[in-house]
Ligand SMILES: [Zn+2]
């Protein structure tokens with residue numbers, strides 16, 4: 001299956017957690033946590049549509065300053081999703097600078113504070129020096145906190161001594177184009193295929209699509225094309241879990257949204273020898289990360305956020321994870 005999401009653990013497993021996801025065939029991308037990072041070019045930062053911040057510890061949010069600086073002249077807003085209390089912290093951070101020269105800057109920062117039962121959305125604009133211009137509160141009717149044609153993001157509130165968010169990025173379903181039928185019909189590939197996929201994902205099936213032919217083009221209804229040349233299957237699923245206590249409540253909450261992921265990005269902060277300290281600090285050991293991967297049925301596990309005390313023992317971290325994943 002050709003993936004729709006291309007993900008990268010920007011700082012590797014040893015440093016601040018930052019996962020970058022490109023939505024393929026779209027000029028948009030997402031970031032899960034933004035600790036200190038350098039491994040993304042400014043042109044990639046400019047394409048960020050949304051940041052999903054698990055919690056507001058410094059190692060998960062210090063990179064926001066770099067993002068803000070790069071996108072400050074941008075017309076598209078940036079969406080920032082964070083846990084309870086994040087609105088105030090983000091606004092305070094924005095207001096820590098002097099903004100007397102930005103009256104003509106169009107950038108809007110849209111903050112979505114995700115609680116267990118509601119999401120509070122707040123707008124702040126560069127024009128006004130990031131004063132809050134509007135705020136509204138909506139009840140959460142499902143786990144989904146962000147939705148566009150190509151992707152949905154679900155979130156649950158987890159415990160890290162403070163509330164932290166666990167995220168799932170998923171494709172509603174995956175669309176395959178049947179190449180042999182395409183050829184039989186005399187259709188030529190082109191940008192119309194991207195338009196068709198968007199129409200299907202956004203349920204705009206009455207829309208007319210300009211289909212490229214060997215000579216010129218012909219208009220076909222999205223619904224007709226969907227029946228002729230499309231097959232659908234389960235979509236891609238990426239899970240991002242960091243800075244959580246290994247407790248049954250946390251595991252059960254994660255399972256509500258994160259079963260059968262293609263990739264699980266998960267912290268492996270300590271070795272199991274420090275499991276008591278891990279519990280106290282609200283972190284996972286490598287063995288617990290592996291256990292979580294097994295419980296969820298993860299096809300692939302990417303460990304991250306390994307404590308500096310274990311940077312020279314990465315082999316032991318990996319061994320604990322694989323042993324826990326293989327265990328019956
Ligand atoms: Zn933390």
Ligand SMILES: [Zn+2]
Pocket residue numbers: 057059060243305
């Ligand atoms: Zn952390």
